[in-house]
Amino acid sequence: MQINDKHYSHINFGTSYRKVVKPGYILGDCYEASTYFFVKGLQWNKFFNHVIEKYKNTPKVNVFSLAGSDGSEAYSIAMLLISKLGEENAKKFFPVIAVDFDKAVTRNARKGFMNLSADDELRINKYTGNKLNTFFERTNKSFLSDKIGATDRQEILTKFKLKPILQDKVHFITEDINTYVDKMPATNNLIFCRNCWPYLWKTREEFAQKLSTKTDANSYLVLGNFDSICCPMNVKNCYGFSMNKEFPNVFDKSGSGFFDDMRWLVNPIEENI
Numbered sequence: 001m002q003i004n005d006k007h008y009s010h011i012n013f014g015t016s017y018r019k020v021v022k023p024g025y026i027l028g029d030c031y032e033a034s035t036y037f038f039v040k041g042l043q044w045n046k047f048f049n050h051v052i053e054k055y056k057n058t059p060k061v062n063v064f065s066l067a068g069s070d071g072s073e074a075y076s077i078a079m080l081l082i083s084k085l086g087e088e089n090a091k092k093f094f095p096v097i098a099v100d101f102d103k104a105v106t107r108n109a110r111k112g113f114m115n116l117s118a119d120d121e122l123r124i125n126k127y128t129g130n131k132l133n134t135f136f137e138r139t140n141k142s143f144l145s146d147k148i149g150a151t152d153r154q155e156i157l158t159k160f161k162l163k164p165i166l167q168d169k170v171h172f173i174t175e176d177i178n179t180y181v182d183k184m185p186a187t188n189n190l191i192f193c194r195n196c197w198p199y200l201w202k203t204r205e206e207f208a209q210k211l212s213t214k215t216d217a218n219s220y221l222v223l224g225n226f227d228s229i230c231c232p233m234n235v236k237n238c239y240g241f242s243m244n245k246e247f248p249n250v251f252d253k254s255g256s257g258f259f260d261d262m263r264w265l266v267n268p269i270e271e272n273i
């Protein structure tokens with residue numbers, strides 16, 4: 001995909017506030033890479049307690065952050081697992097593989113710096129038990145974010161350096177998830193594929209079908225609030241997926257056949273911890 005790169009030079013990644021638009025096309029050819037830590041739409045704490053229990057006898061769990069943008073999601077997963085299990089016991093979940101086709105985002109992500117908003121700092125501390133300083137080193141650089149992105153609001157961002165305990169846990173791959181999906185293993189997968197389905201647009205049915213072959217009974221697929229209407233599994237129960245009754249936005253192969261067609265109307269999911 002040929003993309004308009006002109007916004008890149010002055011965008012502060014980190015949370016990434018950037019909008020990529022290929023002029024002359026509609027939804028499938030535009031996307032936003034906006035993200036933040038512990039993105040809403042998942043009961044992070046409750047779900048990861050469940051994940052740890054579910055995989056307690058599984059020697060290796062393959063964790064993916066598909067369309068993972070700058071790694072905020074992958075790092076959220078890694079921080080939560082380390083906070084709950086300790087680095088040694090969390091090893092079987094690592095590396096988290098973060099895949100995104102946006103070269104600028106992934107190139108930047110590999111540098112090991114992230115620009116955090118005050119809200120990011122709060123959320124990281126909330127979910128890790130005040131371990132922000134275990135995972136990040138604060139620099140004295142801060143600046144006003146650009147006014148680009150879904151929220152379209154400016155905020156003060158502070159530049160942080162990732163510490164090795166966190167940086168080492170995520171591996172970035174620059175690739176279209178439509179092709180990457182073919183390379184994924186078929187079992188024991190914890191797949192995050194959140195807030196990108198509207199951008200898949202023309203390929204979403206084929207992608208869902210392929211993703212289904214990578215989701216066995218010992219796997220989960222996690223979607224985002226933004227995916228509610230555009231993801232085929234949210235519109236009808238298909239490709240063998242069932243909605244998880246306990247965790248909104250989580251799909252599995254339990255075969256329960258559970259499908260809540262009002263799910264996409266419910267309020268955004270957020271957890272109080």
Ligand SMILES: C[S@@+](CC[C@H](N)C(=O)[O-])C[C@H]1O[C@@H](n2cnc3c(N)ncnc32)[C@H](O)[C@@H]1O
Pocket residue numbers: 031032033034035036039066067068069070073099100101102105175176177178193194195196199200224
């Ligand atoms: C709104 S961000 C979502 C980031 C993160 N998953 C979250 O929930 O915050 C959407 C991301 O999808 C990526 N994306 C869109 N289509 C893609 C594709 N076909 N292959 C890989 N990445 C894609 C964009 O580059 C962008 O970083």
